[in-house]
Amino acid sequence: MTQPLTIVLFLGLIPLAAFGYRLGRGKRLAQSATPSPFAGSAGIFGWYAVLGAAKPALAINLAALGLYLAGILSIPMPVVAASTVVAAMVGLFLALRAIQPHFRAREAIEKTIQRMLFVASLISILTTIGIVASVIFEAIHFFRLVSLWEFITGTQWNPDDALRPDGTVDSSLFGAVPLFAGTLLITCIAMSVAIPVGLFSAICMSEYASPLIRRIAKPTLEILAGIPTVVYGFFAAITVSPLVVETAGRLGLQADSTNALSPGLVMGIMIIPLVSSLADDVISAVPQNLREGSLALGAFPSETIKRVVLPAALPGIVSACLLAVSRAVGETMIVVMAAGLQPVLSANPLRGMTTVNVRIVDAFTGDQAFDSPETLSTFGLGLALLVITLGLNIISLTVIRKFRQRYE
Amino acid sequence: MTLPTDPALHARRKAKERRFKTMSYAAILVAGVFLVFFFADILRQGLPALKQAEILVPIHFTQDILEYPESSLPPEYVPLVSRGVVRLFPNELHATPKLLGSTQERWVLATADVDQFLKGKPNRLKAKERRTAERLQSEGRLRLAWNIGFFTNGDSKLPEMAGVFAAAVGSVYVLLVTLAFSFPIGVMAAVYLEEFAPDNRLMQIIEVNINNLAAIPSILFGLLGLAIFIQFFGIPRSSSMVGGLTLGLMTLPVIIIATRAAIRAIPSAIREGAMALGATRWQVVWDHILPLALPGILTGTIIGLARAIGETAPLILVGMVAFIPQPAASFLEATSVLPAQIYTWASDSQRAFVERTAAGIVVLLVILLSMNALAIFLRTKYERKW
Incomplete structure (x- = not known):
């Protein structure tokens, strides 16, 4: 029943702001004795008054939220709303008092705007900190139950049986090696598709293709990049897996119905556009005179590409491949839908195996409590994922930036 | 002076050249053939x-x-x-x-x-x-x-009754939250970085950080959403609010990068001209930079949103795979989204759901392709070359 009151109070801020705008503008107009040619700029004083009201109002709300989240104090909403209105009125009064003949409202406003923009640009940093902090914080809980060493060297992953009847945790069943091995194998399969195909399409588009083919091929590859991963996952599980099983059967091999090969292949296709667009960029950045020099010496285009262009573009291409690896390691839906759940330690791509990401998703689709060892283990796995992808990204972004600077 | 010519060597080199060229065209062909096969297969199953x-x-x-x-x-x-x-x-x-x-x-x-x-x-x-x-x-x-029921019903345990309506409504809600969060903040951050930021250490960190954020696996954003939005801020699990915010953080770098590129493409003569007439920095941004960069910003935003609407993994982590037969009525109610619906149907053992899954995929792909087409349209129609 307090809700309507809260809403009415908060809605009351809108007429208050409009009123403040008129007051600020009116005061300015009254101060300029003669109607000046700049009378139109009086509106800025109105905005100054509005901002003056908004700032303390926002501060009150943030403070209340902070107190609530920190668990110190839970202030009833109507009280927050009422004090917001009071603070807005006080702020408005102070802002109106500041409007004097020589006061520069625009400068004051622009300073506030700049501060707001600065805060917006900090949010990206806060996001990274948030990711790192949330993963590490929960991972610490996990590593209190399971030793880090057993986690990264153990070969048995079976959290379902890890909770002993007496409530302790059998940490030997949290060995993540099979998961890492699965991720590694599927990543390798994906890379063996994505890197050659992506690299050759980049070479084709930047060195051989006519503008017409480029105009068709580029959007085609972009479509490939725009297909949601859940769709690729469905395709891998429903269409590619049976094909793989059938082909293996013809060759006299035994393949599981959920095998590592199909998600790997489909993931490779998915990553082609990433490799090709990054490689296309770096190959195009190689100065034209290097090519011309080589061609003038009588080399064929292919020889020029292999001996001159690719070596010159090598750092960029390597970092493109690293980004592709990071993408493959982080890819989730394809493996969730097509790779299976058995933590099998095997190098046979025709067997079903599981990956780090599959187990993270699997832990959240069940009904485990948030603090169950299995759920906590996902943060341990998440930490591993974060370290790997963050490392790969930073290396490749640095290399690519250095490379760009070399030819600029 | 004569050049040493060995016909056999020349022929070998020429054959190599032809092989290399064929392989490079073959690579593009592989991608094209896959795309055709893929669409044909999905349509065959879904239609x-x-x-x-x-x-x-x-x-x-x-x-x-x-x-x-x-x-x-x-x-x-x-x-x-x-x-x-x-x-x-x-x-x-x-x-x-x-x-x-x-x-x-x-x-x-x-x-x-x-x-x-x-x-x-x-x-x-x-x-x-x-x-x-x-x-x-x-x-x-x-x-x-x-x-018709497929487009007007929500999810159901009976394949013949199951439809995408509730999930589509959920996707719209999530998209609205994502847009409301990431668009203003992304544009503000990009404007700051391009027009106001001093060249110091902090700004360099922010720059590297944005590029890095764009390459972080989406599932980690899910862990963030779980730990921060649900556990810390107490936003209800499975709600479009928590899903939208999580995807908003993910879309943020895309919008920032696109906006910065659009702003950077505007020649500095525009800024200098405005400043010469006495405009303040904010007036330059508001009256000149933003209107001129708008097509580029919108294109980037639509592409970012198209990516967000097809994203599944982080949403699973914040609980959006629940069985939800009714469309949600508010941003705080539990809801499903299109890709999550596809995922739940795909993992159902009943054979008849395969067809529904593929049909759901067709719906999702139609939405994504029209969003991308809109982005391309905006780019070609309004983008100015300076």
Whole structure:
């Protein structure tokens, strides 16, 4: 029943702001004795008054939220709303008092705007900190139950049986090696598709293709990049897996119905556009005179590409491949839908195996409590994922930036 | 002076050149062929779901059906008609009591197995049921009709009743939250970085950080959403608010990078001209930079949103794979989204759901392709070359 009151109070801020705008503008107009040619700029004083009201109002709300989240104090909403209105009125009064003949409202406003923009640009940093902090914080809980060493060297992953009847945790069943091995194998399969195909399409588009083919091929590859991963996952599980099983059967091999090969292949296709667009960029950045020099010496285009262009573009291409690896390691839906759940330690791509990401998703689709060892283990796995992808990204972004600077 | 020419060597080099060139074209061909095969396969699996089996049945409205809804149909029809339809008959009798004692001939939804049988796909009909179905078909009492329910129903445990409506509504909610969060903040951050930021260490860190954020696996954003939004801020699990915010953080770097590129493309003469006339920095941004950069910003935003709308993994982590038959009524209510719906259907063991999954994928792809087409349209129509 307090809700309507809260809403009415908060809605009351809108007429208050409009009123403040008129007051600020009116005061300015009254101060300029003669109607000046700049009378139109009086509106800025109105905005100054509005901002003056908004700032303390926002501060009150943030403070209340902070107190609530920190668990110190839970202030009833109507009280927050009422004090917001009071603070807005006080702020408005102070802002109106500041409007004097020589006061520069625009400068004051622009300073506030700049501060707001600065805060917006900090949010990206806060996001990274948030990711790192949330993963590490929960991972610490996990590593209190399971030793880090057993986690990264153990070969048995079976959290379902890890909770002993007496409530302790059998940490030997949290060995993540099979998961890492699965991720590694599927990543390798994906890379063996994505890197050659992506690299050759980049070479084709930047060195051989006519503008017409480029105009068709580029959007085609972009479509490939725009297909949601859940769709690729469905395709891998429903269409590619049976094909793989059938082909293996013809060759006299035994393949599981959920095998590592199909998600790997489909993931490779998915990553082609990433490799090709990054490689296309770096190959195009190689100065034209290097090519011309080589061609003038009588080399064929292919020889020029292999001996001159690719070596010159090598750092960029390597970092493109690293980004592709990071993408493959982080890819989730394809493996969730097509790779299976058995933590099998095997190098046979025709067997079903599981990956780090599959187990993270699997832990959240069940009904485990948030603090169950299995759920906590996902943060341990998440930490591993974060370290790997963050490392790969930073290396490749640095290399690519250095490379760009070399030819600029 | 003569150049050493070895015809054999030259021929070998030429063959190598041809091989290399062929391989590079083949690579593009591989991508193209895959795309064609992929779309053909999805359409082949999904388009049949646009039609759904219906049976013309006589419905006897008697007092008994309040107790046993199945008694309204002749016994041989009962296993062929969807349970979801039959259980509504008592309600209908309650609503219009004058139906009591009458018999109505009506086309009603058949079970998913009849549907699959009609489409010539594997099904679980028993031999007797199949004979009945064949007889009804020859009498013209069994047909395939347009499947409107797929677009107007929510999720259901019965494949023949399941539709994408609730999930589509959820996707719209999530998209609105994502847009409301990431668009203003992304544009503000980009404007700051391009127009106001001093060249110092902090700004360099922010720059590297944004590029890095764009390459972080989406599943980690899910862990963030879980730990921060749900555990810390207490936003309800599975709600479009928590899903939208999580995807908003993910979309943020895309919008920032696109906006910065759009702003950077504007020649500095525009800024200098405005400043020469006495405009302040903010006036330059608001009156000149933002309007000129708008097409680029919108293109980037649409592409970012298209990526967000197809994203599944982080949403699973914040609980958006629950069974939700009704569209959500608010941003804080539990909801499903299109890709999550596709995922739940794909993991259902019932064969008939495969068709629904593929049809859901077709719907999702149509939405994504039209968003991308809109982005390309905006880019070509409004982008100015300086």
